[in-house]
Amino acid sequence: MQLKFQVKGMDFSRAGQAATKIKKALQLAGMDPATIRKAIIIAYEAEMNIVIHAYHGTLTANITPHKVEIIAEDEGPGIPDIPLAMQEGYSTAPPHIREMGFGAGMGLPNIKKSADELDIQSEVNKGTKLWAAVFNN
Amino acid sequence: MQQYFHSVRLDEEKCKGCTNCIKHCPTEAIRVRKGRARIIEERCIDCGECIRICPNQAKLAITDCLEKLKDFKYTVALPAPSFYGQFKPEVTPSQVLSALLALGFHDVFEVALAAEAVSWAIRHYMGVCVDRPRPLISSACPAVVRLIQVRFPSLLEHIIPIESPMEIAGRMAREQACRKTGLEPDEIGTFFITPCPAKVTEVKQPSEGRSSVDGAISMAVVYGALLKRLEMPAPYPVAPRASGVGIGWGRAGGENEAIKAGSLLAVDGIHSVISVLEEIERGGLTDIDYLEAQACTGGCIGGPLVPQNPFVARVRMGNLVKYYRSQEKWEFPRELDYYRLKTPIPARPALTLAKDPQVALARLEEAERICTELPGLDCGSCGSPSCRALAEDIVQGYARRSYCIFELRERLQQLAEEMVELAQKQPPAMGRDWKQIRDGGVETD
Numbered sequence: 001m002q003l004k005f006q007v008k009g010m011d012f013s014r015a016g017q018a019a020t021k022i023k024k025a026l027q028l029a030g031m032d033p034a035t036i037r038k039a040i041i042i043a044y045e046a047e048m049n050i051v052i053h054a055y056h057g058t059l060t061a062n063i064t065p066h067k068v069e070i071i072a073e074d075e076g077p078g079i080p081d082i083p084l085a086m087q088e089g090y091s092t093a094p095p096h097i098r099e100m101g102f103g104a105g106m107g108l109p110n111i112k113k114s115a116d117e118l119d120i121q122s123e124v125n126k127g128t129k130l131w132a133a134v135f136n137n
Numbered sequence: 138m139q140q141y142f143h144s145v146r147l148d149e150e151k152c153k154g155c156t157n158c159i160k161h162c163p164t165e166a167i168r169v170r171k172g173r174a175r176i177i178e179e180r181c182i183d184c185g186e187c188i189r190i191c192p193n194q195a196k197l198a199i200t201d202c203l204e205k206l207k208d209f210k211y212t213v214a215l216p217a218p219s220f221y222g223q224f225k226p227e228v229t230p231s232q233v234l235s236a237l238l239a240l241g242f243h244d245v246f247e248v249a250l251a252a253e254a255v256s257w258a259i260r261h262y263m264g265v266c267v268d269r270p271r272p273l274i275s276s277a278c279p280a281v282v283r284l285i286q287v288r289f290p291s292l293l294e295h296i297i298p299i300e301s302p303m304e305i306a307g308r309m310a311r312e313q314a315c316r317k318t319g320l321e322p323d324e325i326g327t328f329f330i331t332p333c334p335a336k337v338t339e340v341k342q343p344s345e346g347r348s349s350v351d352g353a354i355s356m357a358v359v360y361g362a363l364l365k366r367l368e369m370p371a372p373y374p375v376a377p378r379a380s381g382v383g384i385g386w387g388r389a390g391g392e393n394e395a396i397k398a399g400s401l402l403a404v405d406g407i408h409s410v411i412s413v414l415e416e417i418e419r420g421g422l423t424d425i426d427y428l429e430a431q432a433c434t435g436g437c438i439g440g441p442l443v444p445q446n447p448f449v450a451r452v453r454m455g456n457l458v459k460y461y462r463s464q465e466k467w468e469f470p471r472e473l474d475y476y477r478l479k480t481p482i483p484a485r486p487a488l489t490l491a492k493d494p495q496v497a498l499a500r501l502e503e504a505e506r507i508c509t510e511l512p513g514l515d516c517g518s519c520g521s522p523s524c525r526a527l528a529e530d531i532v533q534g535y536a537r538r539s540y541c542i543f544e545l546r547e548r549l550q551q552l553a554e555e556m557v558e559l560a561q562k563q564p565p566a567m568g569r570d571w572k573q574i575r576d577g578g579v580e581t582d
Contacts, residue, residue, distance in 0.1 A: 001502040019419060027288075028504070028529065030489035030497045037291035037418065044419035063501075065494035110420055136494075 046072035144334035151195035156517030169520035182283035185441035198334035201352035209326030218387030219437035222450035249383030251306035280335035280432035290484035307349030332440030380464030389436035399426030
């Protein structure tokens with residue numbers, strides 16, 4: 001089944017809500033706790049990336065008994081250098097975002113750690129599409 | 138034997154079937170059916186939120202009574218640290234402990250004392266265990282531990298594998314009593330003076346093997362009986378041995394003050410605990426070493442079975458902590474194995490829609506669809522805590538669509554309209570105005 005959420009850039013008051021809903025759905029579906037943990041970390045970080053960096057986007061979860069796919073698609077500045085963005089601590093978040101405790105440069109590295117499969121496509125000044133999969137054992 | 142023991146029960150006589158409790162339950166474990174609240178056993182974590190919220194006092198906690206002392210040759214009272222905060226300033230802890238003896242106990246072992254030893258064990262564990270998950274979560278509050286079992290099973294590995302102060306107190310008290318009396322361990326009864334139903338459940342149904350504590354008596358019950366005996370001369374006076382470090386465990390933040398190592402975070406109140414656990418679950422708070430988490434606001438002094446107002450108790454606790462800060466150190470076992478939990482805490486996945494994931498997913502999809510059609514007012518009149526919960530109940534066969542009073546009203550309205558419409562339709566044979574024909578008037582159409 002599919003769950004789809006609209007995510008608005010800079011809307012910190014509702015940030016994380018989509019990820020929380022995805023978590024609840026996975027729990028209802030009886031997924032393994034380890035799968036849920038990985039999927040929620042990916043969903044949350046991907047959602048935060050849209051909130052922090054993009055104008056708006058969607059967060060989608062495709063759930064089957066054997067696999068959870070998390071897809072985050074946004075319209076935004078894009079990522080010029082993906083390998084660089086994957087490095088721990090590398091961040092382009094402006095100071096006022098960092099002051100709120102976000103943008104520590106751990107988002108994509110955390111996603112990479114949690115995902116069994118990961119693909120990121122990005123075009124500068126257009127947007128980014130992140131696709132991640134977690135297998136349910 | 139039943140699958141789950143619960144201290145929190147319903148008084149059928151008093152329950153009016155209102156929806157206060159279902160709306161406040163942190164695990165959505167209550168439904169109203171046939172005008173009475175029903176607790177879903179596998180979801181209940183015995184936190185006691187419903188006891189607090191019920192306007193009709195229909196929710197109660199089953200605890201042991203003082204009569205149970207007679208089952209043992211020798212009995213030891215284990216007063217919770219929060220117990221000291223229940224009395225007026227002129228009543229000293231020594232008087233309180235002595236009065237426990239007047240109540241029929243043979244000896245007293247302060248849980249605050251065990252809490253000091255457990256504080257050492259936690260500090261020591263964090264020192265030796267370098268590759269531990271961060272943050273570690275306290276195992277002291279049984280309602281929080283069960284909340285994690287039910288709602289956050291992926292965080293079970295974060296719970297520190299160290300026994301709670303109550304469990305350690307029971308063990309130490311029994312060992313001490315055996316040495317003192319020469320009796321067999323079975324002949325000694327250890328009784329926790331409890332501020333909450335969650336501890337009662339921990340005693341009756343521990344997550345591993347058998348509890349070192351034989352019974353749990355409500356603090357409110359002991360308090361009433363004790364007040365009368367404060368004036369009476371005790372069989373022999375008991376001096377408190379616990380220092381401020383252990384006594385402080387009875388209030389929010391006290392556990393962390395006692396541990397005093399690494400970066401510590403304290404959270405109290407079940408709904409605040411949930412939001413912090415959610416943050417940990419999505420990979421946050423890794424800069425924190427240890428999380429003190431207590432289901433009751435204010436910590437144990439805010440427990441549902443505590444007689445004193447928690448804010449008053451808090452001040453009293455603060456004074457006691459200051460006063461007893463300088464107590465002499467006592468000798469407790471300094472090896473970690475003494476405190477270790479022997480088996481991992483199991484998950485209690487009570488929130489799945491079906492055992493088979495294929496069926497569960499189909500039901501989830503159906504629940505999502507139903508949820509969008511329901512009014513979304515979360516009124517609770519259907520007996521489920523929210524429209525979302527009703528949708529989940531429907532797909533599992535526990536509720537029917539007609540339970541929603543708004544949908545029912547809409548359907549009745551439709552039905553009524555159809556009836557009016559039907560009433561206006563006449564069969565062809567009746568298409569004349571009978572009255573006029575009878576009176577010899579002209580037939581009209």
